[in-house]
Amino acid sequence: xKSRLLTASITxxxxxxIAAPNLSWASQVSPAAVxxxxxxxxxxxxxxxxxxxxxxxxxxGQVSQLFLFGDPTPFEPGVRSGATGALxxxxxxxxxxxxxKVAVEESRLGIPLLFGFDVIHGLRxxxxxxxxxxxxxxxxxVEQGQAIAAAEARASGIHWTFAxxxxxxxxxxxxxxVEGPGEDPYLGAALARAAVKGFQGEHIGAPxxxxxxxxxxxxxxxxxxGRDYDSxxxxxxxxxxxxxxxxxxxxxxxxxxxxxxxMELNDIPAAANHWLLTDVLRKxxxxxxxxxxxxxxxxxxxxxxxxxDEADAAVRGLSAGNDLEMxxxxxxxxxxxxxxRSGRLKEAVLDDAVRRVLVAKIRMGLxxxxxxxxxxxxxxxxxxxxxxxxxxxxxxxxxxxQNAGGALPLSATAYRRVAVIGPLADSAQDTLGxxxxxxxxxxxxxxxxxxxxxxxxxxxxxxAPGVQLRRGTPSMFEMFRPAPPAWTEAQAxxxxxxxxxxxxxxxxxxxxxxxxxxxxxxxxxxxSLSLPGDQLRLVDAVKALNKPMVxxxxxxxxxxxxxxxxxxxxxxxxxxPGSEGGTAVAKALxxxxxxxxxxxxxxxxxxxxxxxxxxxxxxxxxxDQGARYWDQPSTPLYPFGYGLxxxxxxxxxxxxxxxxxxxxxxxxxxxTVTNTGARAGDEVVQLYIHQxxxxxxxxxxxxxxxxxxxxxxxxxxxxxxxxxxxxxRYWNAGERDWVLDxxxxxxxxxxxxxxxxxxxxxxxx
Ligand code: BGC
Numbered sequence: 087x088k089s090r091l092l093t094a095s096i097t098x099x100x101x102x103x104i105a106a107p108n109l110s111w112a113s114q115v116s117p118a119a120v121x122x123x124x125x126x127x128x129x130x131x132x133x134x135x136x137x138x139x140x141x142x143x144x145x146x147g148q149v150s151q152l153f154l155f156g157d158p159t160p161f162e163p164g165v166r167s168g169a170t171g172a173l174x175x176x177x178x179x180x181x182x183x184x185x186x187k188v189a190v191e192e193s194r195l196g197i198p199l200l201f202g203f204d205v206i207h208g209l210r211x212x213x214x215x216x217x218x219x220x221x222x223x224x225x226x227x228v229e230q231g232q233a234i235a236a237a238e239a240r241a242s243g244i245h246w247t248f249a250x251x252x253x254x255x256x257x258x259x260x261x262x263x264v265e266g267p268g269e270d271p272y273l274g275a276a277l278a279r280a281a282v283k284g285f286q287g288e289h290i291g292a293p294x295x296x297x298x299x300x301x302x303x304x305x306x307x308x309x310x311x312g313r314d315y316d317s318x319x320x321x322x323x324x325x326x327x328x329x330x331x332x333x334x335x336x337x338x339x340x341x342x343x344x345x346x347x348x349m350e351l352n353d354i355p356a357a358a359n360h361w362l363l364t365d366v367l368r369k370x371x372x373x374x375x376x377x378x379x380x381x382x383x384x385x386x387x388x389x390x391x392x393x394x395d396e397a398d399a400a401v402r403g404l405s406a407g408n409d410l411e412m413x414x415x416x417x418x419x420x421x422x423x424x425x426x427r428s429g430r431l432k433e434a435v436l437d438d439a440v441r442r443v444l445v446a447k448i449r450m451g452l453x454x455x456x457x458x459x460x461x462x463x464x465x466x467x468x469x470x471x472x473x474x475x476x477x478x479x480x481x482x483x484x485x486x487x488q489n490a491g492g493a494l495p496l497s498a499t500a501y502r503r504v505a506v507i508g509p510l511a512d513s514a515q516d517t518l519g520x521x522x523x524x525x526x527x528x529x530x531x532x533x534x535x536x537x538x539x540x541x542x543x544x545x546x547x548x549x550a551p552g553v554q555l556r557r558g559t560p561s562m563f564e565m566f567r568p569a570p571p572a573w574t575e576a577q578a579x580x581x582x583x584x585x586x587x588x589x590x591x592x593x594x595x596x597x598x599x600x601x602x603x604x605x606x607x608x609x610x611x612x613x614s615l616s617l618p619g620d621q622l623r624l625v626d627a628v629k630a631l632n633k634p635m636v637x638x639x640x641x642x643x644x645x646x647x648x649x650x651x652x653x654x655x656x657x658x659x660x661x662x663p664g665s666e667g668g669t670a671v672a673k674a675l676x677x678x679x680x681x682x683x684x685x686x687x688x689x690x691x692x693x694x695x696x697x698x699x700x701x702x703x704x705x706x707x708x709x710d711q712g713a714r715y716w717d718q719p720s721t722p723l724y725p726f727g728y729g730l731x732x733x734x735x736x737x738x739x740x741x742x743x744x745x746x747x748x749x750x751x752x753x754x755x756x757x758t759v760t761n762t763g764a765r766a767g768d769e770v771v772q773l774y775i776h777q778x779x780x781x782x783x784x785x786x787x788x789x790x791x792x793x794x795x796x797x798x799x800x801x802x803x804x805x806x807x808x809x810x811x812x813x814x815r816y817w818n819a820g821e822r823d824w825v826l827d828x829x830x831x832x833x834x835x836x837x838x839x840x841x842x843x844x845x846x847x848x849x850x851x
Contacts, residue, residue, distance in 0.1 A: 115372030122340035123374040125445055133444040137437050139195060142423035144168040148440045149410050150417035151202065151378065158185055165199060166192045169420065171443060172200040172410060174248075177209070177524050179460045182243030190456045198452035200443070202378075202412075205247035205285075205296070206265060206521035207231070209238035211472035211665055212530070214483040215519040215642055216251060218661030220267045220686035221729075222482035223770040224794050225280035231479050232284030234472045237294045241466035243458035245450050246297035248345055248378075250281035252332035253302060256697040258687065259312030261610030264520060264642030264662070266307065268686030269699045269726060271328050272789045275335035282339035290342045290449040297446060300336040301345030302380055304362060305329045309349055312611050312696070317350045323782070326817030326824075334371050342375040342446055346408050348383055355392050357383040358399070363407030376442035378410040379403060384418045385411075397421040401431045409439035473666055480670035482768075482794075484681040485659040486730040487647070493636055493656030495677030495732055496594065499544060501634075505592035506534040506549045507585040508599045508624065510640040513551075515567060519642065519662025520607030523566055529665060533598045533638055536668025540676055548592065552585025553620045554578065561604040569604070582624065589628045595635035596675065597625060597654065603662055606642030615646040615693055622649055629653045638671055644689040648723060659683075677732065682768025682794065684729035684838065688722045700726040700839040701785040708786070727772050727789070727838035733763030733799065737771075737836050737843045746848040749826050752810045753847050757835040759805060761797035770794045771805045774834045774841060775813070780827030782818050787839060805835070814849065 137145070147164075151172035154161055158181055164170040165188045176182055182201055189199045207213045213231040214222075222228070232250070239247060251265040254274050267274035278300065287295035305325065308318040320329065333344070346363060347356035356362055357379045367373045384403040385396055393399035396418040403411065404422065411419040425431040447453065486494065510516050514530035531539070534549035541547060554573045561569070573581060589595045599621050604610060616622075628635060636656035639645065640663070651657060658681060660671050673679045690698045694715075705711070714720040736759070743754040759771050773791035777784040791807035811826060818825040828851040834841040 118338040119372035146422040150419045151412045153414045174202040179243040179458045198456040202246040203244045205239045210467040212518045215662045218483035221683040229280040229284040236285045236296045253307035255307030256699045257312035258644040261606045264606040271331035274332035278332040278336040279339040297342040299343035302347035306347040323819040358402040358406045360406040376409040477666035480663040485683040486681040488657040490655035498676040501594040503592045504594045505588040506596045508597045509551045509555045511598035512549045517667045531668035533668045536672035540672035548588045550585040550588045552624045555602045562609040597637040600639040600641035680732045680767040684770045688726045689724040691723045731767045733765040733767040735769045740845045742847045760802040773807045776832040778830045
C-alpha cells in the first residue's frame with residue numbers, strides 16, 4: 087500500500103512537472119544566462135577593493151566615456167586625474183598606448199582606460215553589412231566574421247565593440263535596418279549568439295577577442311514612421327515576443343556590455359528607463375555586465391523633455407541602470423559627486439555602476455596587460471585569411487532576386503566587351519557600406535573591378551556611373567566622408583550619355599544600382615523605397631539598346647524594385663558586400679558559385695504597405711489576406727526568407743516524431759530536401775509553425791528553425807528540427823508571463839516563408 091502510494095505520488099509529481107513546466111522568464115533568469123553572466127568572485131573582490139580606495143571624482147570618471155577625434159593632448163589631463171575612464175573612436179595603437187600610459191602610470195590609482203569602437207562588420211577587413219550577413223542565414227559565417235573583426239580590433243588596442251546591433255525592425259524606411267538582423271526574432275537570436283561568440287570568444291578576456299555590446303536596448307527599431315530616434319510605442323506582447331529575443335540570446339551567450347537606446351519606449355527614454363534597464367535587463371534576463379548609454383544618450387534626456395538639466399539626467403540615468411555615459415564632450419556624469427554629496431544619489435548606486443565597469447577592465451586583463459603590441463598590429467590587419475573569410479561571407483550573403491529565363495549565370499567566355507555601369511559599379515566606399523571609418527579604399531574590390539579580374543584578358547571591361555546619387559540632406563558622417571561635389575546639370579547629362587555610350591559599345595551590360603552607403607545607417611531614413619536618383623532612366627536608356635543585361639543591387643534596405651524587375655531579367659542582391667564584395671559578385675554572375683542567401687526582411691511593393699512582415703496575426707477573414715487593399719495586392723514584392731538559386735530544390739516527406747505530445751514535451755520534425763537541378767547549390771531550409779488556438783491569437787507563421795545546406799545535383803538530405811518549450815512558448819499579455827498553450831500546431835518546411843509542405847501535431851494539456 088505504502089509503495090503504491092509512493093508510486094502514485096511520484097507519478098503525480100512527474101505529471102505535474104510536465105503539466106506545469108517552469109517557463110517563467112519574467113520571474114526566473116534562464117539557467118544559461120546565469121551561467122554565462124556569472125562574474126568570478128575574485129574579480130568582484132578586486133573591483134570592490136579598488137572602489138574602497140576611490141574618491142567620488144574618480145568614481146564618476148569610471149562611468150564617463152568620451153569621444154576622441156584628432157589631437158589627444160586635451161584629453162590627457164582628464165585621464166591623469168581619473169576624470170575619464172573610457173574613450174572611443176581611437177584606432178591607432180600608438181595613440182592608444184600613449185593615453186593608456188597616462189592612465190596606468192600617471193593617474194593616482196593607475197586604473198587602465200577602456201577603449202571602445204564601432205567594430206560593426208570588420209575593422210580593416212570589411213565583411214558585408216550586418217543585414218547582408220543576416221541574409222546568409224549562416225550563424226557560423228557571422229561568428230567567423232566577428233571573430234576576425236575582434237582580432238583586428240584587439241591587435242589595434244580596442245577592447246570593446248558597440249555591436250552586434252540587434253534591433254528587430256519591420257520598417258524599411260528606417261536607415262539603421264542595414265546594421266541589424268532584419269525583421270525576425272528567431273533569426274535575430276541565432277545571429278546574436280553567433281556574433282557575441284565571435285567577438286568575445288570563449289570568455290570575456292579571451293586573447294584576440296573583445297567585449298561585445300549588443301545594442302540598442304531596446305525597441306529602437308520600432309521608431310514611429312521609421313524616423314530615426316523617434317519614440318517607439320509597443321505592446322508588452324511585441325516587446326517580449328518580437329524585440330527582446332535577440333537580446334536575451336546575446337546575454338545567454340555571455341555578452342559583457344549592452345548599449346541603451348536613444349528613443350523613448352512607451353514615453354520613457356530607454357537610457358533612464360528603470361523597468362527596461364533594471365527589471366527586464368538585469369532581473370529577467372540576468373545581465374551582469376555594464377550598460378553604456380548611446381552617444382550623448384544621458385545628456386539628451388534634457389531635450390527629450392524628461393530631465394530638468396544634465397545633472398538631473400546623470401542621476402536618473404544611473405539610477406535607472408545605465409552605468410557608463412558615452413559623451414562627445416564633458417560628461418553629464420561629471421556632476422555625480424555633487425549629487426552624492428547633496429543626497430540626491432546614493433553612493434552605493436554609483437559604486438554598483440563603477441564596479442561593473444571595473445569588472446570589465448579586470449576581466450579584459452587590462453591591469454596586467456594594458457598596452458597593445460604596436461609591432462604586431464599590421465600583420466593581423468593584413469592577414470590573408472581575413473580577406474578569404476570576407477570573400478566567403480560576401481558569397482554567402484548574395485540573394486538571387488529574379489532570374490527570368492535563366493538569365494544568370496552568365497557565360498564567362500561569350501562576351502568580349504562588358505559595360506559595368508551605374509552609380510554603384512565602381513565606388514569602393516559604397517561597396518564597403520556604413521560604419522567603416524578606417525577604410526582601405528584601394529584594397530576594396532568593387533563590382534567593376536571584380537568583373538574585370540574575373541574575365542581577365544578575355545574581355546574588355548568599361549565602367550561609368552551614369553548617375554550621381556546624393557542625399558537630400560547632408561549625412562551626419564560627412565565629417566568622415568564628405569560627399570563629392572554635386573554634378574551640374576550639364577555634367578549629369580554628359581555622365582549619363584557616357585554610361586549609355588559604354589553600354590552601346592558592349593555586348594553585355596551589368597547594371598550596378600541601389601543606394602550609396604550614406605543612404606542607410608544612422609540618420610538615414612527614407613520616405614520612399616524606390617531606386618533613388620535617375621537610375622530607372624538609366625535602366626530605360628540601356629534597355630532601349632537591346633543588349634543582354636543583368637542587374638546587381640548594392641543597398642542597405644528592402645527596395646521597391648518592381649519597375650526594375652520588369653526591365654531586367656536577372657537581379658542579384660549584394661547589399662554592401664565589403665572588401666571582397668566585387669569578387670563575390672563576379673563569381674556569382676559567372677556561375678563559379680551559386681547564390682544561396684535569403685531575405686531577412688519582407689520586401690514591400692510600396693511604402694504604403696509598411697509595416698508588412700510575414701509573422702502577422704490572422705484576421706477574421708484569413709482567406710482575404712492577400713487582398714486587403716483595393717488598389718494593390720497586400721502580398722509583398724518578395725516574402726521573408728525568399729531567394730532563388732541556379733538550381734532547384736524539392737521538399738518532401740515532412741513528419742513529426744509524435745502526432746500528439748503533452749504540454750512541455752518536445753516534438754521532432756523532419757523533412758527531406760533534394761537538389762533536383764543540375765548544379766550544386768545551397769538551400770536554407772526553413773521551419774515555420776502556427777498555433778491554431780490558445781490564450782492569445784498567435785502569428786500565422788513563426789520561424790522556429792533553419793539550416794543552410796549544400797547539396798550536389800540529385801543529392802537529398804534529411805533535415806531535423808527540435809521544437810522544445812523554447813520554440814513553443816510565447817509571452818502572454820493576459821498572464822503577463824511566458825506560457826505554453828495546449829493547441830494543434832501547423833508546421834511547414836520549405837525554402838521561404840510561403841513554404842507549402844505541411845504537417846501538424848497536437849499539444850495536449
Ligand atoms: C550610435 C551608436 C554608436 C555610437 C558610437 C551613436 O550615434 O547610435 O550605434 O555605437 O554612436 O559611435
